[in-house]
Amino acid sequence: MRTSMSNEPTSAPEDLPLPALLQAGWRPEEYSWEKKQERAALRMLQGDDAGASKLWAEALNLARETFAANDPRLATSLTNHASALKRNGKDASALLDEALRVWDASEAWVTALKPERRSRSSLYHFRLETRYPGQYYHFSRERYLSLAGEGRAFIHAHWTEAPRPQEQTSERLARWNSERPEGFNDLRKLLAAVFLIA
Numbered sequence: 001m002r003t004s005m006s007n008e009p010t011s012a013p014e015d016l017p018l019p020a021l022l023q024a025g026w027r028p029e030e031y032s033w034e035k036k037q038e039r040a041a042l043r044m045l046q047g048d049d050a051g052a053s054k055l056w057a058e059a060l061n062l063a064r065e066t067f068a069a070n071d072p073r074l075a076t077s078l079t080n081h082a083s084a085l086k087r088n089g090k091d092a093s094a095l096l097d098e099a100l101r102v103w104d105a106s107e108a109w110v111t112a113l114k115p116e117r118r119s120r121s122s123l124y125h126f127r128l129e130t131r132y133p134g135q136y137y138h139f140s141r142e143r144y145l146s147l148a149g150e151g152r153a154f155i156h157a158h159w160t161e162a163p164r165p166q167e168q169t170s171e172r173l174a175r176w177n178s179e180r181p182e183g184f185n186d187l188r189k190l191l192a193a194v195f196l197i198a
Contacts, residue, residue, distance in 0.1 A: 024184035029066040031184075033059055033073065037196040040080065041173050044198060053084035056198075070109045072151060072193035075102040079155050080198045096155075103152040110148045113186035115140030144190055151194035169198045 021031055040055035056077070063077035078099035082092035154172075176195035181188045 021184055026184045027066065029062055030073075030189070033062050033066065033077070034192050034196070036062065037076070037080065037192070038173070038176075041169050041196065041198050044169055045173075049084070049087060052198075053081075053088070056080040056084050068109065070102060070105040071189075072103055072106045072109065072148060073189065075099040075106070075155065076151070076193045076197050078102065080196075083198055099155055100152070103148070103155065106148060107145070110144050110190065111141050113141075113144055113190060144187075147190055147194050151197060154194070154197055172197060 015035075016028055016031060018028060021028060036055050036059040040052040040059065043049075043055060044052035060077040060081040063071075063074045067074045076099075078095045082095035082099065085092040085095070154168075172195045176191065179195070180191055
């Protein structure tokens with residue numbers, strides 16, 4: 001178990017649903033990263049910038065250890081940590097540049113994601129794929145690429161327009177809570193990357 005400088009555990013959260021994660025092919029660190037991002041966003045909304053900054057720094061360390069170099073969740077971590085530094089009057093341009101490079105390299109990662117299948121519509125999707133080979137996957141990939149574009153655009157706008165950090169964080173956290181799948185699938189990874197940008 002890793003510990004932070006404050007000697008608090010920085011490993012998996014207590015509510016870690018390990019069997020469900022392993023069955024879905026997720027690593028526990030992916031879920032831990034999500035929880036750190038959520039907790040940091042809530043801390044910021046409560047006015048606890050120091051607590052949010054600490055969690056974002058921990059999440060970035062976890063992202064660097066866990067995610068591929070073209071995983072947009074790494075870009076999200078870079079952006080959130082950069083935002084915390086910027087709010088403290090520090091230069092974060094190198095982190096932002098890295099975040100944009102990661103996002104620009106993420107197309108292969110995004111197109112490799114498995115399409116979401118819901119149990120109530122799996123028969124429909126099976127028939128669609130049988131009748132029109134490749135179309136179901138094509139539409140899913142188009143949606144995924146559109147989401148990825150939204151995430152990159154938000155990062156860019158966040159640094160080029162007048163910031164509204166609390167309003168933006170509240171809006172994006174609400175979307176994460178409403179659109180996040182209950183289970184652990186590839187869509188959830190992408191939604192986390194897009195909606196957990198503070």
